[in-house]
């Protein structure tokens with residue numbers, strides 16, 4: 438069996454033209470990139486790449502030139518060949534990681550189809566038939582909707598400002614038995630000292646984890662938070678490969694690793710990360726905030742097969758097109774997704790639906806909604822603007838305390 442071609446499917450994710458975005462739906466700049474590896478025997482495999490999809494599409498085209506003629510069943514060897522081929526570009530990063538991921542995922546899909554087995558059965562068999570998920574809430578109303586759908590875990594994201602009152606209100610809404618998480622999104626304006634102060638407030642709210650309390654490349658700051666706060670920590674969504682996740686695990690900086698199934702390097706890299714984490718009693722909760730539906734299937738196969746799978750992130754209320762661009766579409770029951778049983782990944786692209794949403798833009802402007810970009814001012818370097826705006830961002834005391 439030989440690889441004959443790799444086709445890519447890049448799409449814009451967001452509201453249809455002229456249709457207002459639903460509450461919580463993706464807007465603007467998000468892209469999904471799917472690919473299909475074709476073979477001379479007619480078997481095809483699909484994968485998904487996150488990281489920077491519009492850029493990764495070209496990386497996939499480049500990598501295809503060294504894969505044509507290769508046997509798609511030699512998954513690990515071909516991964517190494519691709520990895521070495523990108524070495525001259527510097528570290529792999531999440532763009533290279535995204536390209537390797539989508540291709541490797543498709544090779545597993547092919548192998549499963551050839552052998553007539555779901556990918557999980559080629560990875561050692563499964564521990565579980567369903568994978569628990571957690572949803573996102575920025576209001577008590579949304580948290581209640583998740584609970585009503587059967588979820589028992591909710592994550593609150595800080596966007597723009599720390600809001601301890603909101604976290605406390607959602608804890609009250611979901612009750613003491615549900616899991617609650619906070620994602621600070623690793624803002625550099627939050628110093629280690631800030632993150633510690635926030636973390637100490639969060640100690641009272643019985644969190645499952647406190648995610649990216651500081652900028653993820655600032656591992657020494659994360660160490661300070663680790664040493665000072667008695668809340669489980671989570672990180673890892675912005676790194677790829679075992680080499681990227683290694684310091685988080687080896688330094689015991691976190692309790693939960695969160696590799697992104699679309700850019701971590703592939704199914705085997707995810708399993709290796711999980712094994713590294715297992716040896717440190719660290720659990721795995723893959724990031725899925727920007728992923729499309731194919732990577733979600735891959736996450737289910739990985740999580741079915743590792744002992745230390747915690748739960749999968751799921752944007753339960755996102756864009757309605759998610760369910761239309763693949764078949765079958767996943768839907769949660771009682772806050773969990775069923776592990777697929779069909780050969781391979783168990784999902785196929787609906788190409789005519791994907792074609793309705795051509796990519797237009799894949800970069801976000803300033804996350805601000807108020808001041809936008811302000812050249813020559815304190816707003817110029819948003820990533821480091823920090824202390825001057827702390828007062829508006831960092832509400833350390835809950836109202837009534």
Ligand SMILES: [Mg+2]
Nearest residue numbers: 620622648674
């Ligand atoms: Mg996150």
